[in-house]
Amino acid sequence: MSIENFIPIDQLCTHYKVEMSFFSHLNELGLISIKTVEKSFCVHQDQINDIEKMIRMHQELDINVEGIDTIFNLLEKINKLQLELTDIKNRLRLYENLNDFY
Amino acid sequence: MAFIDYYKILGVDKKASESEIKKAYRKLARKYHPDLNPNDAIAEKKFKEINEANEVLSNPENRKKYDEYGKDWKHADEFEKAKQQQHYQQSRQQQSTGNFSDSDYSDFFESIFGNRSGRSANIRYKGQDFNAELHLTLKEVYTTHKRTLTIDGKKIGLTIPAGVKNDQVIKIAGKGGKGVNGGPNGDLYIRFIIAEHPNFKRDRNDLYTTVNIGLNLAMLGGEVVVDTFDGKVKLKVKPETQSGTKVKLKGKGFPIYKKEGHFGDLYITYKVQLPTNLSDKEKELFKELSKLRPS
Numbered sequence: 001m002s003i004e005n006f007i008p009i010d011q012l013c014t015h016y017k018v019e020m021s022f023f024s025h026l027n028e029l030g031l032i033s034i035k036t037v038e039k040s041f042c043v044h045q046d047q048i049n050d051i052e053k054m055i056r057m058h059q060e061l062d063i064n065v066e067g068i069d070t071i072f073n074l075l076e077k078i079n080k081l082q083l084e085l086t087d088i089k090n091r092l093r094l095y096e097n098l099n100d101f102y
Numbered sequence: 103m104a105f106i107d108y109y110k111i112l113g114v115d116k117k118a119s120e121s122e123i124k125k126a127y128r129k130l131a132r133k134y135h136p137d138l139n140p141n142d143a144i145a146e147k148k149f150k151e152i153n154e155a156n157e158v159l160s161n162p163e164n165r166k167k168y169d170e171y172g173k174d175w176k177h178a179d180e181f182e183k184a185k186q187q188q189h190y191q192q193s194r195q196q197q198s199t200g201n202f203s204d205s206d207y208s209d210f211f212e213s214i215f216g217n218r219s220g221r222s223a224n225i226r227y228k229g230q231d232f233n234a235e236l237h238l239t240l241k242e243v244y245t246t247h248k249r250t251l252t253i254d255g256k257k258i259g260l261t262i263p264a265g266v267k268n269d270q271v272i273k274i275a276g277k278g279g280k281g282v283n284g285g286p287n288g289d290l291y292i293r294f295i296i297a298e299h300p301n302f303k304r305d306r307n308d309l310y311t312t313v314n315i316g317l318n319l320a321m322l323g324g325e326v327v328v329d330t331f332d333g334k335v336k337l338k339v340k341p342e343t344q345s346g347t348k349v350k351l352k353g354k355g356f357p358i359y360k361k362e363g364h365f366g367d368l369y370i371t372y373k374v375q376l377p378t379n380l381s382d383k384e385k386e387l388f389k390e391l392s393k394l395r396p397s
Binding site: 049052053056057060061062063071075082083086087089090091093094097 | 131132140267268270271286298303
């Protein structure tokens with residue numbers, strides 16, 4: 001596995017001024033996936049947006065890791081519901097215009 | 103310039119202690135933080151107001167200044183004179199720092215406290231989220247294609263995946279406003295508005311269309327060529343096909359979003375068109391027919 005697409009956790013700790021234990025805890029809850037690449041603990045670069053969001057929640061809102069986990073689950077549910085609502089609105093639009101069509 | 107009641111924004115009394123202000127700020131920030139309210143412009147505006155109120159009231163020096171100004175804000179003539187001079191200094195400072203977004207703080211705030219460079223510079227703020235609408239036709243979203251959008255004067259290349267839905271919003275991380283004090287950039291949210299197609303209706307991944315067939319074809323059967331988004335398709339029409347008969351063409355519908363090579367189905371409704379302007383011969387033959395099959 002090449003380190004090219006991975007970011008070492010210790011760099012993230014320095015950059016965002018966060019303890020290593022914060023990342024370990026996120027990993028334990030399955031919120032991020034820590035991999036060992038070339039003998040250092042890393043996260044894939046695709047996770048960085050979510051990680052930044054989690055750090056902001058932790059630092060700016062004093063939310064602990066369990067709270068972040070709950071929020072992420074709820075945001076995912078909201079996102080699914082919004083997609084469903086979009087689908088339903090589009091179906092409604094279809095049926096409202098059906099008379100013009102046939 | 104309207105007076106802003108920061109105490110009211112945080113919902114605290116004017117005699118509130120520092121800890122009460124902090125508590126009120128935390129509570130409201132958890133409610134309106136942009137990360138907890140994605141794509142919600144009202145929450146974002148509210149969060150900025152809360153932040154601004156907290157910046158003032160959590161700092162004893164700023165709070166004292168605000169309390170003095172707040173008390174006399176209706177008689178602010180003298181203040182206005184001072185402000186003009188201060189404004190000149192600010193604009194000079196902004197030219198040298200150049201990275202502060204005016205929209206993050208109210209004019210009221212700026213007039214009292216100047217620009218951000220004079221305040222707690224270590225607080226990082228995420229940049230403003232941008233919202234845009236992109237109008238497309240149904241035909242355009244049938245295939246994955248690239249577009250270049252101009253947002254806030256900057257060109258942004260965007261790949262629009264086939265099968266995107268009407269009213270769907272996609273987020274492009276980091277393409278919003280610039281972050282403050284090294285904070286992350288905001289995000290760009292694009293809402294897709296897909297125009298109705300005159301011949302095809304879409305329901306999720308399925309397409310619906312109506313095909314007109316003549317009486318002879320409907321009665322005797324034969325072949326008809328039908329337009330699909332994927333090209334023309336030749337279909338067999340069974341003898342004695344009734345008007346309103348539906349046929350399903352599997353996999354000829356709309357592409358499924360982010361599932362390359364997967365498509366919904368196309369539903370075709372046959373509409374039998376009765377002949378008009380009958381000739382004498384045709385009328386005679388219909389009469390013959392009616393004798394064979396009295397209705």
